[in-house]
Amino acid sequence: MPSNTRPSQAHYVAPIEETPLVAIDSVKAEGKPSNLWTDAWRDLRKRPMFWISAVMIVILVIVALFPTLFTSVDPRYCQLSLSNQGPGGDSLLGYNRQGCDIFARIIHGTSTSLAVGLIVSFLVALLGVIFGAFSGFYGGWLDAVLSRIGDIFFSIPYILAAVVVMSVFSQYANVWTISLAIGAFAWPATARVLRAEILRVKNADFVMAATALGVSRFRILLRHVLPNSIAPVLVITTISLASAIVAEATLSFLGVGLPSTTMSWGNDISQAQVDLRTNPQTLILPSIALSVTVLSFIMLGEVIRDALDPKARAQR
């Protein structure tokens, strides 16, 4: 008979240390506190889709920064005698109508797409955070004014707006102007998402606590509200990077994008459309490069969204 059974008890009562209740009651004081970001990272690490997209993006960045590592052929050196020749010999993917090496042009076009994507998504995040944060946090007339401005920019589909801007500035077309033209009209979606999130966060107890402690309004926004509502912005920025790459290609395809001297997948696809019947690979191959790049960023955005949003996780 175990010693810790009282006479009135017919059964053995285990000490608390031996029961599963210990795990529920205990507080791990020494462990790192878990928050949204550490949870999300732990979740991300387990997803193959995250690693596939991350590896793809790393490869794309390396290709964009050091194109000569991957091809020694000059993409601007074209021989008309090689026009529309198939793959084989010196060329991995064959030649286009002008006799330029398709593979070299794809490799050297990577940096253009990535640059436009990065500049646009930076611009969109910056404008979206400024507009969304101020209108959501301060409310009142400032919110009314900023939200209406957002509505106006939101009501013009950004590719159409960029078509108008680039028609006017056709002499100044380069990576920067095209990124500005896209970014100037693509930010309202980000601002709306952030505004909604801030409206949700700004009534939280920790904001009230900070106010009670005498923290200034702007400091509360910067240090307490914004860090707690920035997660959806991260997701939408990743996806806007992909959309910007598509937008640049679409504008170049329409002929109001980058000048034809700039190496760009959109330009190559646009120039290849007349050869669709005779030499489809001049069109298909840059399209594949474009789509794989866009897919990588969209996949990254999707997995980050799933990792940051517990509700979406429950729905899977």
Add this chain to the structure above:
Amino acid sequence: MAGYILRRLLQAIPVLLGTTFLIYFMVFAMPGDPIVALFGEKTPPPQVLEAVRERYNLDKPFIVQYLLFLGGIFQGDLGISFSGEPVSDILARTFPVTLRLALLSTLFLMVGGILIGLISGLRKGGIFDASALVVSLILISLPIFVIGFVAQFVFAIQLGWFRTTVGPGAPWGDLVLPAIVLAAGSFAQIVRLTRSSVIETDGQDFVRTAASKGLSRRRIVPVHILRNSLIPVVTYLAVDFGVLMVGATVTEGIFNVPGVGNTLYQAIIRGEGPTVVSFVTVMVLIYLVVNLLVDLLYAVLDPRIRYAK
């Protein structure tokens, strides 16, 4: 309800003024001669140049120019094209074609996207769901002109199922392939939206009640789940209208559909700035009106919207 309509109409006014002003500002408040900049490297005939100058009242102060431009729009004067034809006439000629293309495309989108989204949502985690997710992810990543060219190459040139370009008069049969391409651009979003909406509705109490009442799944799915899942999908179609317009510009250009989008496409390709500005203005106005109508329709469908602040 009347109050809601009035409020929504009043809200639309500043946006309407703002968008037209913004487009006008982008083009005409820039330093230098905006007309010359619009025509780029092309030298337009002197008559056209003169007509454009006169139309945009470039000798008057900027704000007067804008107000006259706005007044012209409300009187149905949308400007003249490069060839001298009024934009309103071109619109009257091309709009029916684009409307047919858009209707056909929306039909494919609704039937295909909602059906696949519904099956995915009802069997979440299954093999159908997984493959639908993969396909939709790939479709999202493909720019619409890539989808257009690949479809044209495979189905029209290689297999010969469709004509490569749309014939004169744009018969329905010729519009099938462009409509599928146009639908493909938004297909993935519709599938995903329907899927998540169906999953959410399937977990609601009223679905459980219907099941415990002894209703068959065959009845619950269309009547209780699908109908209640469609509201966000229908609203999305309005938001998506902007994507559809850009898509129509590219698709009509590729398949040579004689519609509004193709006219804009040709004007962009040829560098005819004033026509581009007129058409973009028209498209933005259509976009605003469609969004307004859908908001009002939404309020009819869902009473909660009407009473929210």
